[in-house]
Amino acid sequence: MLRLARFLRQRLEQERLALARAQARLSACEGTLAALEERWASDGEPVEAAWLLPVASWRQRLLQELALAQERRRQALVERQRAADRLRARFRRAATVERLVTLLARAEAQAAERRQQAALDELSSQRAAARARTPSCPRGDDRRT
Numbered sequence: 001m002l003r004l005a006r007f008l009r010q011r012l013e014q015e016r017l018a019l020a021r022a023q024a025r026l027s028a029c030e031g032t033l034a035a036l037e038e039r040w041a042s043d044g045e046p047v048e049a050a051w052l053l054p055v056a057s058w059r060q061r062l063l064q065e066l067a068l069a070q071e072r073r074r075q076a077l078v079e080r081q082r083a084a085d086r087l088r089a090r091f092r093r094a095a096t097v098e099r100l101v102t103l104l105a106r107a108e109a110q111a112a113e114r115r116q117q118a119a120l121d122e123l124s125s126q127r128a129a130a131r132a133r134t135p136s137c138p139r140g141d142d143r144r145t
Contacts, residue, residue, distance in 0.1 A: 008080040015073040022066040029059045 033055045 008076070008083050012073070012076045012080055015069065015076045019066070019069040019073050022062065022069040026059070026062040026066050029055065029062050033059060
């Protein structure tokens with residue numbers, strides 16, 4: 001489970017880097033587009049659609065890549081959250097099992113103490129019954145032998 005968490009953390013970092021690269025490329029594209037429009041505007045020439053079309057399609061492709069990178073990052077975050085939830089549930093179950101084992105061990109120890117006490121009580125009552133059945137002898141008169 002820890003390997004899965006490490007893998008998901010690495011994947012999330014990769015998706016974050018891919019998103020940053022896509023955003024940087026989009027910024028560069030928009031900068032290029034703005035520079036072209038500014039240059040043509042300063043020259044007083046009309047902006048030629050033939051020049052802007054490739055840049056616009058490049059920009060559109062980069063926007064799609066950015067959206068895809070954002071979606072992959074979102075999925076990686078969701079996956080990481082699910083793994084964290086599974087890990088927490090696993091530790092919760094382990095803690096519950098540990099508590100149950102502790103309670104069981106305590107119950108077994110108490111049962112063993114009760115059995116031991118019952119055996120001691122039984123032994124005491126048997127000795128008392130044996131003493132009651134044996135006739136008492138005056139001191140010095142040993143008839144039991």
